[in-house]
Amino acid sequence: MGFDPVQPVRAYERVVEQIERAIYRGDLKPGERLSSERQLMVEFAVSRSTVREALRVLQSAGLIRSRPGDPNGPLILPFSTIALEKSLASLARVEQLSLVDLLQFRMLIEGAASMLAARGHTPEHIEAMEAALTAMEAALDEGEAAFSVADLAFHEAIASAAGNPLLRACNAVVRDVVLELVLKKISEAPDHRAQMAETLRLHRKVLDAVRERQPARAAELSR
Amino acid sequence: MGFDPVQPVRAYERVVEQIERAIYRGDLKPGERLSSERQLMVEFAVSRSTVREALRVLQSAGLIRSRPGDPNGPLILPFSTIALEKSLASLARVEQLSLVDLLQFRMLIEGAASMLAARGHTPEHIEAMEAALTAMEAALDEGEAAFSVADLAFHEAIASAAGNPLLRACNAVVRDVVLELVLKKISEAPDHRAQMAETLRLHRKVLDAVRERQPARAAELSR
DNA sequence: CATGGCAACTGGCCGGACCAGTGCACCGCG
């Protein structure tokens, strides 16, 4: 038999773990409140410093938010991908992620999403994508910013249609960076409007392929 | 003109930010040490609680590790995807991620990686993949555990050959879950050895496609 | 009935204290 190396478990980790579990198990739902720090320190039978360190960790994980002075205590946040995005941003810095890598990754994700969307979309999904395209068309005259936002909505719709939460998360993670990128690309083009129109045209072809359930073609077009 | 809503910046956040920047900028490299908490509290002119809360955040982000009693102070860690994996695990729990979603995602990633690998591999990459396959072959008689480990190495090699850090990260993120899965699948099969042999055969075909630079075929096989 | 002020909280931050553990230098032994 083998023994496991024993490593000390910090008190604040126990606190973090308990609260995390309560959230994941659904005992604590987004919008609900945690007790105040002074109350928690009684419930967990630890000092306030320990409670605070635990709350710091949970906060940096994007699970809760605490505001000074709020008598209702720390707020349980709805899940968001900001923690993922932060980790990814960190990865980007450390690994010297280039824009090329990012764009390439985005295209792959997009291609995969289109493929899945072409296979398993529902009328609602198509409708959402149509709406996004219409919005992009309308935004043609409203300037680059509005257009970029509509562009994001389209990609979001595709990711949703794909039906895989992980893909949607990947999409969300690169969203912000891509937004910036699209904006830059458009404003650098000699003819902004033409560039936007070209983008729109490509998107429409992707949508067509998805609607007609041609996975391979949809994936190809997205790249 | 519009005013921005002013929100208080916590002292510990400033500390986190400064240390993060120092790491990202390369002023602090992995393996190096931070000053002790008592020293840092002098340098940042804050209390120890504040320093500690900052360190907690950095630790939960996987950037540093501190051990009690170590006179050298907190250790700067090499980058790892554990933070990313934790966020993703969190996502999985909240979004009720199913095994199907996970496997599907993994196949997509794998497909994309194979495609890129087929396009841009180098002799070293092929060599690594060959080695992994050989190890798998050898593991055929060593049991499921060894085989699964070798299997992981193969996927890791493909992700590396793809050359996109984000893909590699995605691979790392789902790795653990997949390991468990592969193991289960094999042990459930009527004939373990046959199942393993079949897996091996498929992997070899993927490698062949990659070597012969057939992106589409490699992607298809991976799925 | 609206409104302004007040009090009872909140979280943010500080300082000091104690403890168990670690690493290193020192010292005595062989």
Place this chain on the structure above:
DNA sequence: CGCGGTGCACTGGTCCGGCCAGTTGCCATG
């Protein structure tokens, strides 16, 4: 002189008590 054991200085983990600025909601005041 080399080496192993020992002690000490220091570490992080945790606790306590306190102060401050801010928020909320109630209540008295107009």
